[in-house]
Amino acid sequence: MVAALELYLDVDATRRVRTLWxxxxxxxxxxxxxxxxxxHRPHVSLAAARxxxxxxxxxxxxxxxxxxxxxxxxxFVGQFVGRVLWLGVTPTAELLTHHxxxxxxxxxxxxxxxxxYEPGHWVPHCTVSMRVPNPQMGHAVRRCLEILPLRATVTGAGLADHANDIDVPLT
Incomplete structure (x- = not known):
């Protein structure tokens, strides 16, 4: 199980990520x-835990x-070990200070x-897939590159633990 503090994207950016999905x-x-x-909805997680x-x-x-x-x-597009594919967020001073x-x-x-997810270790990203089949990774990366660059404005935040039906908006 995963619980996360998520930043939600504006309508246009959300639409573009959902179209990619x-x-x-x-x-x-x-x-x-x-x-x-x-x-799930398109987001960037600021923190995560079990x-x-x-x-x-x-x-x-x-x-x-x-x-x-x-x-x-x-x-940019990135990968984590375990076939996780994501859209990379440029880490600005403002974002890192807020984090x-x-x-x-x-x-x-x-x-x-x-x-x-701690400061100094966090890689800001918007996850596309948690399990891209290895033979399709190259194609999936090319697909992701088709929507970049993508500028988003954060319009809200929430605490989400979807496996336990927790979805708490933050103001």
Whole structure:
């Protein structure tokens, strides 16, 4: 199971990522669209862990506008071990400062997150697929490159744990 603090993209960027998901699905490449019965929406995760207690996270972030108004420039495609394909977000000073502020508040509240999402280790990205078949990876990467560059504005944030039906908007 995975719980994440997610940044949501503006309507145009969301539409473009969903179009990419559909194109890949039509070609037999599983994407975030089909993972967990279409519960995912295009996003960039600021933090992730096996579980995150919604009330603790909401309290820790009270008074902080999480992500809203940030500009995210997706300019490259990347892969993580395990056939994970993603659109890479250029790490700007503003984004990294905001990310650090969120993690500072979470840490002060005793919220533990995975090391890979901690400041200094985090790779900002929008996941396309968690399981691209190896023979189709090259094609999937080329498909992703077709929609880049992609500029998005963060319009909201939320805490999501889709396996446990948790979806808590953050203001």
């Amino acid at each position: 559909r194109a890949l699905e039509d070609e037999g490449i599983p994407t975030m669209k089909s993972l967990l019965n279409d519960k 579980t995150l207690e919604p009330s603790t996270v909401v309290e820790a972030l009270a008074g902080l506008t999480v992500g809203r108004g940030l500009t995210l420039d997706m300019t 650090a502020a969120v993690h500072e508040r979470l840490a002060a509240a005793g919220v533990e997150t995975w090391d890979l």
